[in-house]
Amino acid sequence: MPQYFEPVPTTASDRKTFKYTGLNRNLTFTTDTSGFSRSGVDFGTDLLLEESVKDSKARGIKPMHMLDLGCGAGIVGVTFKSYFARCEVYGTDVNTRAVALAEENAVNNNADCTFLASDVTSALPEGLLFDTILTNP
Numbered sequence: 001m002p003q004y005f006e007p008v009p010t011t012a013s014d015r016k017t018f019k020y021t022g023l024n025r026n027l028t029f030t031t032d033t034s035g036f037s038r039s040g041v042d043f044g045t046d047l048l049l050e051e052s053v054k055d056s057k058a059r060g061i062k063p064m065h066m067l068d069l070g071c072g073a074g075i076v077g078v079t080f081k082s083y084f085a086r087c088e089v090y091g092t093d094v095n096t097r098a099v100a101l102a103e104e105n106a107v108n109n110n111a112d113c114t115f116l117a118s119d120v121t122s123a124l125p126e127g128l129l130f131d132t133i134l135t136n137p
Contacts, residue, residue: 009034009097020075022046023053025082027109031073035098036136041075045136049076052134053083063087065128069135071115074102076134081111090128092118 011033018040020027031038037045056063063084068077071091081089091113093099102115116123 009095013097020079023050023079023083025079027079027082029073029075029078029105030101030108032097032101034095035101036072037075045075048134048136049079052080052132056084056132061131063132065130066090066132066134067092067121067124067130069120069133070137071102072098072136074105074113074115076136077102077113077115078106078109078111080132080134081106081113082109087132089113090124090130091115092121092123094119 013032015030015032016038017028017030020029020041022041064087066077066080066087066089068074068089068091071077071093074091077089077091081087091102094117096117099115099117106113106115118124
């Protein structure tokens with residue numbers, strides 16, 4: 001049975017688009033088969049975003065480099081970027097279909113993010129350090 005963590009999904013494409021208005025944002029995301037959160041942002045992702053943004057603000061942190069590990073369609077990275085515009089957001093995922101969607105979602109939401117097909121961090125620039133790493137397993 002095909003899984004969302006396959007590098008090249010073999011399932012037929014069936015794209016879905018939804019609006020995300022959590023955290024006082026108005027973002028639009030497109031997802032597809034062989035991906036996570038196909039019909040909307042789930043409770044766990046919403047909580048991850050809410051708490052990470054709240055924590056960074058409460059501690060006065062202005063993240064400069066954020067990694068969305070296992071980025072899927074880029075929901076976490078794109079939303080985080082909408083709060084911290086100066087932060088360089090990177091996302092990695094083994095699933096090439098997901099990475100293409102993340103890139104598309106970044107463009108559609110005017111978020112300057114870098115998404116890469118990678119096992120974990122092997123495709124990232126050598127020596128790049130992150131002050132924030134988020135993952136939604």
